[in-house]
Amino acid sequence: MNSKKIYIALVAFFVLHQIQAQVTFKPGLRAGVSFSTFSQTRSSYKPDFYIGGFGEIKLTKVYTLQPEITFSQQGSNNVKTFINYNGVNTIQSRDLEIDYLSIAMINKFTFNGGFQFQVGPTLDFRLRDNLLYVNSDVDLAFVTGIAYRLPSGLTFEARFKKGLIDVLNSDYYGSNGNNQDYWFGDYNTNVSFQLGISYPFGK
Template identity: 70%
Template sequence: MKKIIVIAIFLLAGVSNAQVTFKPGLRTGAAFSTFSNTQSDYKTDFYLGAFGEINLTKVYALQPEITYIRQGSNNIKTYIGYNTDTGEDITVSRNLEIDYLSLAMINKFTFNGGFQVMAGPTVDFRLQDNLIYENTDVDLTLVAGFGYRLPSGLAFEARFKKGFVDVLDSDYYGSNNGNNDYWFRDYNTNINFQLGVSYSFGGKK
């Protein structure tokens, strides 16, 4: 216990002696998304957001973010019937879309030369979709990635984002208005890759 207290004191002293700075910024890029446990292809779309970079030390920054992101999945297999002659299921493909407002708290480490490593939790709020039914309006995810930052403040980023909430009502569900049944397994989470750029106003810290 004493060792933990001593370590905490040293960490707090290091932060208090550092010059804490705040820099706003913007980020945008391509988003490649799908749902787990589905027969589908990745959907290509975009994200756009803003952040505040709170530099606590020369290496570590806490970065709250707000991002609009378009996710979903393309060519998801949809079950419409059974062919008794061939003994095969009859399927068609559909594109599913979910747009989110994502709130993140990213821990970012910037090393000599501009190489960056980042990770943190996000909470995503569903804005709109083209689903018949969905399980939830909120998704909880984790983000991890890396990047490279230039002295001007421009950075190139690659991130992986994984949801943990079952976002689709997946029990072969249909509706009374003639729509076909979706063909899923029971637990369908968001999977998302991001490739993009960001810019911190104020240049190099």
């Protein structure tokens, strides 16, 4: 019985040692352009930027866990709507802006040739906006994307980010009955496409 326990302990030690020998950590930076809008609105995509840092925790040859902190400017341009402000309805076309500080936990899967699949959740905290009324100060979003990593570590990324929380108060950003030119739904979430680069430091 004792010999069996010793054998199990040796195997566990060996496996743990091999896992620790493969795990690496690299800090890095990422930045790029974004094209954002709100769902269920008549509007245009708002071009802007994002910038942030990350920690690349490589657990296996294929799988990497990547915590991220990112500043992103989002919103939507030319939002056609009726604005109900102090009981007065006014037709407007406005550029809406929301700045977020995002904390993400991205799972990266790297395949032969440097191609990557990226997916994970992000929690966004509102920093600034030009909205009349806001439904929520935070947004829970889901990120998915593809990337290509060069041998140097420089990575080209394309991501899609979809919020899950209704961030606008549609009681004040409303629609004009059946007039679809100014249609504004009840569930207005962040939608964003991101194109950028990232680079981890260290060997």
